[in-house]
Amino acid sequence: MQMVIGNAVQVPDGLFTPASTLTSVLTMGIGNEMMGTVYSDVLWSLALLLLAMSFVFISIIHFIERKGGLNANGR
Amino acid sequence: MAASVDKMVADQGIVGARPPQGAPNRAQSEKAEGALACRIALQDTFATGVLFAIVAAICALLFSLIAYIVASGAGKLFDVSFLTGKPEQFKEGGGIGPELFNSFYLLVLTLLISVPIALGGAIYLTEYAPKNRLTHFVKTAIEALSSLPSIVVGLFGFLFFVLQMGWGFSILSGALALTMFNLPILVRVIQQALEAIPNDQREGGLALGASRWETTIHVLLPAALPAIITGIILSAGRVFGEAAALIYTAGQSAPMLDFTSFDFSSASCPWNVFRPAETLAVHIWKINSECVVPDLDAVSSGVAAVLMVCILAFNLLARFVGRLASKNTR
Numbered sequence: 568m569q570m571v572i573g574n575a576v577q578v579p580d581g582l583f584t585p586a587s588t589l590t591s592v593l594t595m596g597i598g599n600e601m602m603g604t605v606y607s608d609v610l611w612s613l614a615l616l617l618l619a620m621s622f623v624f625i626s627i628i629h630f631i632e633r634k635g636g637l638n639a640n641g642r
Numbered sequence: 643m644a645a646s647v648d649k650m651v652a653d654q655g656i657v658g659a660r661p662p663q664g665a666p667n668r669a670q671s672e673k674a675e676g677a678l679a680c681r682i683a684l685q686d687t688f689a690t691g692v693l694f695a696i697v698a699a700i701c702a703l704l705f706s707l708i709a710y711i712v713a714s715g716a717g718k719l720f721d722v723s724f725l726t727g728k729p730e731q732f733k734e735g736g737g738i739g740p741e742l743f744n745s746f747y748l749l750v751l752t753l754l755i756s757v758p759i760a761l762g763g764a765i766y767l768t769e770y771a772p773k774n775r776l777t778h779f780v781k782t783a784i785e786a787l788s789s790l791p792s793i794v795v796g797l798f799g800f801l802f803f804v805l806q807m808g809w810g811f812s813i814l815s816g817a818l819a820l821t822m823f824n825l826p827i828l829v830r831v832i833q834q835a836l837e838a839i840p841n842d843q844r845e846g847g848l849a850l851g852a853s854r855w856e857t858t859i860h861v862l863l864p865a866a867l868p869a870i871i872t873g874i875i876l877s878a879g880r881v882f883g884e885a886a887a888l889i890y891t892a893g894q895s896a897p898m899l900d901f902t903s904f905d906f907s908s909a910s911c912p913w914n915v916f917r918p919a920e921t922l923a924v925h926i927w928k929i930n931s932e933c934v935v936p937d938l939d940a941v942s943s944g945v946a947a948v949l950m951v952c953i954l955a956f957n958l959l960a961r962f963v964g965r966l967a968s969k970n971t972r
Contacts, residue, residue, distance in 0.1 A: 590791060621790055
């Protein structure tokens with residue numbers, strides 16, 4: 568993804584404007600900053616955000632699965 | 643009331659609809675039925691055609707991708723000096739020798755670490771675990787581990803294995819980060835293989851006086867072995883192409899390897915697990931992001947072609963071994 572999306576630091580206003588994803592910003596930035604600076608802390612916060620997002624999606628899927636199971640198996 | 647229901651049913655073309663009430667002659671009702679059957683057959687053909695077109699499009703996409711990559715990298719793919727040479731950062735003619743070895747070495751190490759753990763975990767979850775909240779929690783945790791983004795796993799490996807444990811960028815850090823990736827896939831595959839064995843085998847083993855452990859080792863595992871081996875080879879294919887988890891654990895530098903040295907503490911000994919090791923996928927990323935070699939396109943396409951060929955070989959090997967092993971157990 569990093570090689571095709573353009574990695575421009577802007578909010579995209581259409582389908583054809585370059586943008587950057589969380590993962591590509593992380594991959595490019597971690598190697599360039601020293602631990603302890605503000606920019607480095609920001610990058611680690613981005614990683615935490617990614618982790619939180621994937622947990623949210625997993626819980627949503629589990630919730631849907633459990634609801635579906637209850638309805639399918641009867642009372 | 644009945645007439646309106648009949649009209650509704652006839653309008654929607656439901657199979658087996660009664661001809662409209664009050665149709666006096668037989669020829670008219672037969673023509674209505676014939677038209678209905680014709681419309682249904684047409685819908686069926688149209689739907690089949692659309693599904694076939696979708697599948698054809700997917701196959702065409704896959705084949706064109708493989709063909710494009712292999713064709714553009716074909717010049718370097720069969721060049722022995724490319725496959726065993728030293729990578730270059732500024733000059734032409736770089737090779738991928740160390741990276742190729744590192745990829746396979748890392749793969750073997752990862753499998754050595756993850757297969758026993760996954761086997762133990764899957765056997766426990768299938769045979770021994772009671773159906774309570776703890777088991778449900780463990781299963782959810784394994785699923786959560788498998789859907790983490792790979793860069794997050796790599797960053798955790800960076801913080802823990804590289805910095806905290808002090809190993810630096812090393813093969814061991816990379817192998818442990820890939821194990822975290824590989825475990826959920828393997829556990830799921832082995833679990834499915836074990837659950838597919840009918841319960842008669844377990845009851846037969848227990849009836850013969852064997853303990854549950856002996857039944858598992860001597861009866862169930864050999865029966866599930868083809869599926870397990872296929873799953874291991876497929877997960878190896880996935881691990882082989884992993885880049886994001888390895889960029890910050892195994893590093894982006896590949897010291898030139900001296901295969902005659904057995905000094906385990908030097909960075910040029912190939913078997914030293916504490917040296918940085920760049921793999922094929924990481925090399926593609928690195929040369930496209932940071933290198934300024936003149937023949938960038940050729941080298942990049944060559945590495946991509948090698949990677950693609952290796953992964954295809956893994957997939958074919960998995961099918962071949964699976965078919966062979968299941969033939970032998972019959």
